[in-house]
Amino acid sequence: MRIGELARRSGLTTRALRYYESLGLLAARRTSNGQREYDEHDLRLVGEIRSLTGIGFALEDTRPFVQCLRDGHASGDSCPASVAVYRRKLAELDECVERLTAVRDQVRAQLEEAERRVKPCAR
Amino acid sequence: MRIGELARRSGLTTRALRYYESLGLLAARRTSNGQREYDEHDLRLVGEIRSLTGIGFALEDTRPFVQCLRDGHASGDSCPASVAVYRRKLAELDECVERLTAVRDQVRAQLEEAERRVKPCAR
């Protein structure tokens, strides 16, 4: 299949697919007239990229997963490098959740305090 | 005081201060030779900006707080517009925390699953 069909089937744009290729994340065979040619395996790779970026992974973080699939593994996270990314991301997320929760509580407190001042005795 | 001193005392860079001015967030008097001149009140405004951006508020979000201080209020969040920003931010944070928590749990689950596959019987 060519790039348009892969785009439709994967839910990405052709621009994104060419971009991934420019990063070396996705490799395409070329037909005699220079057009990119993909197969079902590529669709699988793109799907892996999508599902990971969809939950907030950076494109670079998806690289080990894609490589893992390329190496013949059944799933992208069956390689040590992928698992390492999972670990790192999990730590990042833990910290982020913690930080945001603290900020949220602080904002909530300031909001309540400000409301008390604006309408001191509303009821 | 001039921009250098305000930068030191506020913990910002001169570049940031000029940038804030270019956004109309901060106004400076000029001395006869064209240099920016600030006073303690400006330091207060800059402090308000800093404390808000420090917890993740966008610069534009600090505008109502700064305006509130300029209008003579004792604190930047004593105005309806500021409170509205609090509310909006709180909603954003709630959603963000929720989303990130879900993602974290998902990543955690995938990590555990992947580890089970990599070393199935380690002990």
Place this chain on the structure above:
DNA sequence: ACTTGTGCTGACGTCGACGTCAACTCGGAG
């Protein structure tokens, strides 16, 4: 044959909050 659709490459635009650099002026110290 003609039009429409799809593909190609290359390059600039986007957003936010500044960093960095250039080229210049001014005031004060030695």
Place this chain on the structure above:
DNA sequence: CTCCGAGTTGACGTCGACGTCAGCACAAGT
């Protein structure tokens, strides 16, 4: 006088993941 530090404006660079446009070639459908 000379030099340093601090000030000025203006403009371009940064990061990530593409969007958008220009200008071109080729393929398929009528």
